[in-house]
Amino acid sequence: MKTVLSQAEYAEISKGFDPDPFNSWSINTRCYQDPAYLKLDQEQIFHRSWQFLCHESKLAEAGSFVTSSIQGQSIFATRDHNGELRAFYNVCKHRGHELLSGEGRKKLIVCPYHAWCYNLDGSLKAARRSEVLKNFDKSTINLEPIRIEIFCHMVFVNLDMDTAPLATQSGNLANEIMSYAPDLPKLKHAHRLTYNIKANWKSIVDNFLECYHCPVAHRDFCTLVDMETYRVKTHGIYSSHIAKAGTTNNNAYDVGNATVTDHAVWYLWPNTTLMRYPGRGNFMVWRFVPTGPETTYEEFDFFFETDTPNDDEIEAIKFIDDVLQPEDIGLVESVQRGMQTPAFNRGRYLVDPEESGLSEHAVHHFHGLVLEAYRGACKT
Ligand code: FES
Ligand SMILES: [Fe+2]
Numbered sequence: 001m002k003t004v005l006s007q008a009e010y011a012e013i014s015k016g017f018d019p020d021p022f023n024s025w026s027i028n029t030r031c032y033q034d035p036a037y038l039k040l041d042q043e044q045i046f047h048r049s050w051q052f053l054c055h056e057s058k059l060a061e062a063g064s065f066v067t068s069s070i071q072g073q074s075i076f077a078t079r080d081h082n083g084e085l086r087a088f089y090n091v092c093k094h095r096g097h098e099l100l101s102g103e104g105r106k107k108l109i110v111c112p113y114h115a116w117c118y119n120l121d122g123s124l125k126a127a128r129r130s131e132v133l134k135n136f137d138k139s140t141i142n143l144e145p146i147r148i149e150i151f152c153h154m155v156f157v158n159l160d161m162d163t164a165p166l167a168t169q170s171g172n173l174a175n176e177i178m179s180y181a182p183d184l185p186k187l188k189h190a191h192r193l194t195y196n197i198k199a200n201w202k203s204i205v206d207n208f209l210e211c212y213h214c215p216v217a218h219r220d221f222c223t224l225v226d227m228e229t230y231r232v233k234t235h236g237i238y239s240s241h242i243a244k245a246g247t248t249n250n251n252a253y254d255v256g257n258a259t260v261t262d263h264a265v266w267y268l269w270p271n272t273t274l275m276r277y278p279g280r281g282n283f284m285v286w287r288f289v290p291t292g293p294e295t296t297y298e299e300f301d302f303f304f305e306t307d308t309p310n311d312d313e314i315e316a317i318k319f320i321d322d323v324l325q326p327e328d329i330g331l332v333e334s335v336q337r338g339m340q341t342p343a344f345n346r347g348r349y350l351v352d353p354e355e356s357g358l359s360e361h362a363v364h365h366f367h368g369l370v371l372e373a374y375r376g377a378c379k380t
Contacts, residue, residue: 002043002377003036003039003040003043003044003377004377004378004379005040005374005377005378005379006378006379007378007379010374010375010378012028012030013027013028013030013031013371013374014027014028014371014374015028015346016346017367017368017371019368021349021351021360021361021364021365022351024348024349024364025346025347025348026346026347026348026349026363026364026367027346027367027370027371028345028346029339029344029345029346030345031202031370031374032200032202032203032293032294032336032339033200033293033294033336033339033340034293035293037293038290038292038293040374040377041071041201041202041290042071042072042290043377044373044374044376044377045270045370045373046070046071046270046271046290047070047071047073047159047160048158048159048160048163048373049158049160049163049269049270049271050149050151050156050157050158050163050166050169050268051068051070051156051157051158051271051272052154052155052156052272052285052287053066053068053077053087053148053154053155053156053157054066054077054154054155055153055154055155055187055188055189055303056150056153056154056155056185057188057189058103058155058189059077059079059085059155060079061079061105062079062080062081062083062120063078063081063105063106063107063120064078064079064103064104064105065077065078065100065103065105065106065109066078066103066155067090067100067101067102067103068157070157070159071289071290073089073159074089074090074091074098075087075088075089075090075146075157075159076088076090076099076100077148077155077157078106078109078120079120080119080120080121081120081121082121084121085148085150085155086120086121086122086145086148087145087146087147087148087157088122088143088144088145088146089143089144089146091143091144092111092113092116093116093124093141093142093143094111094113094114094116094127095113095114097111097112097113097114098112099111099112099118099143106120107120108120108125109143114128115128116128118143122142122143122145123139123141123142124138124139124141124142125138126138127141145161146158146159146161147159147160147161147163149165149166149167151166151167151170151174152173152174152177152178152181152184152274153184153185154184154285169236169237170236170237170238170268171235171236171237171238172235173235173238173240173266173268176240176266177266177274180262180264180276181264181276181281181283183281183305184283184303186281186305187281187282187283187303187304187305188303188304188305188306188307189301189302189303189307190302190303190304190306190307190308190309190313191301191302191304191309191313191317192299192300192301192302193298193299193300193302193317193320193321193325194297194298194299194300195297195298195300195325195329196291196295196296196297196298197295197296197297197298197329197332197333198294198295198333198336199294199295199296199329199332199333199335199336200290200293200294200295200296200336201271201288201289201290201296202366202370203332203335203336203339204288204296204298204328204332205267205270205271205288205366206335206363206366207328207331207332207335208267208273208328209232209239209241209267209360209362209363209365209366210232210357210358210359210360210362210363211227211230211232211241211357211358212350212357212358212359212360213331214227214357214358215227215358217327217328217331218324218327218328220319220323220324221323221324222246223246224245224246224263224278225243225244225245225246225263225278226243226244226245226246227243227356227357227358229242229243229244230242230243230263230356230357230358231243231354231355231356231357232355232356232357232359232361232362233355234361234362234365237268237269237369238266238267238268238269239266239267239362239365239366240264240265240266241264241265241266241267241357241362242262242263242264242265243262243263243357244261244262244263245258245260245261245262245263245278258278258279258280259279259280259281260276260277260278260279260280260281260282261278262276262278263276263277263278264276267362267366269366269369270369270370270373271287271288271289272285272286272287273285273286273287274286277316279312279313279316280304280305280310280312280313281304281305282302282303282304282305282313282316283302284300284301284302284303285300285301285303286298286299286300286301287299294336300320302317349361349363349364351364
């Protein structure tokens with residue numbers, strides 16, 4: 001059963017939230033802890049939004065497939081023999097066994113339980129020993145489709161069949177990304193970092209969306225980018241966070257050979273961030289996946305010009321893994337513990353009219369989107 005939010009509960013969690021970030025309080029911290037809000041996040045946010053799956057090159061060949069799970073919903077994507085991209089719930093129509101695991105290439109999809117056999121377009125090709133059944137018409141049996149779309153050479157899926165295309169929902173985002181990363185179609189998956197964090201996924205997004213904390217918590221990062229040029233813009237379902245690479249001495253990693261001199265980062269509702277760092281041609285996709293009301297799995301995928309990182313890129317990955325991430329994980333886990341006390345249930349946004357990196361207006365923008373999603377669960 002879907003979670004319903006009473007008007008009184010909605011009023012409590014949004015108390016003090018104002019469309020004007022200069023006059024606004026943040027959303028109530030119970031949204032960051034209560035298991036009922038994890039369920040609400042799943043139903044109103046994750047099961048209705050575009051989720052990153054993989055780079056398009058993974059599904060280039062007919063029969064190639066990738067499986068995933070969207071908050072408990074097992075899915076897979078494939079390219080059929082007519083070249084069409086398709087995505088389905090990863091569930092057999094006989095008794096509900098999962099059909100595929102991992103990733104790879106198949107001519108047909110054969111269920112591991114009783115070997116029902118599906119074409120790549122989801123139609124049932126054969127069901128063993130079904131000839132003797134009455135009223136069994138295999139032409140009426142198809143895998144349950146979900147939405148799939150290629151956006152900026154990356155594959156996204158969405159469980160909500162009625163949703164607008166990501167390209168439409170995200171306005172000018174594709175143009176922005178492609179103007180900074182025109183080499184995206186040629187980049188190759190080269191590395192993955194993963195983390196399990198003791199914090200609600202929204203705390204991690206909040207932390208990602210502001211650099212108010214950077215001069216305090218990320219001293220080395222502040223030498224990598226020129227904080228004076230850092231600007232944050234919010235639009236519809238995304239925000240962009242753009243700065244020039246620093247020109248002074250840099251303590252983060254060597255950018256002496258850099259062809260990319262901008263630090264360009266986008267947040268895409270609800271849990272995906274897309275990044276281009278100073279260095280060689282590169283792109284990073286970083287996702288925050290809830291694993292509980294107060295725990296999150298992070299997956300950080302690196303795409304480079306080659307499928308293995310060069311020495312400079314290894315140094316950049318090490319900087320993220322050894323310096324930046326431990327700094328941020330320490331912050332968000334501490335915030336989660338702080339939220340568990342009765343001493344903090346909402347706070348103010350520190351907003352800068354110049355929309356600099358030091359401003360928290362993108363956190364306010366994110367909270368507005370969260371509240372809009374929660375309103376969808378309110379009784380009318
Ligand atoms: S559950 Fe798939 S063939 Fe029986
Ligand atoms: Fe940070």
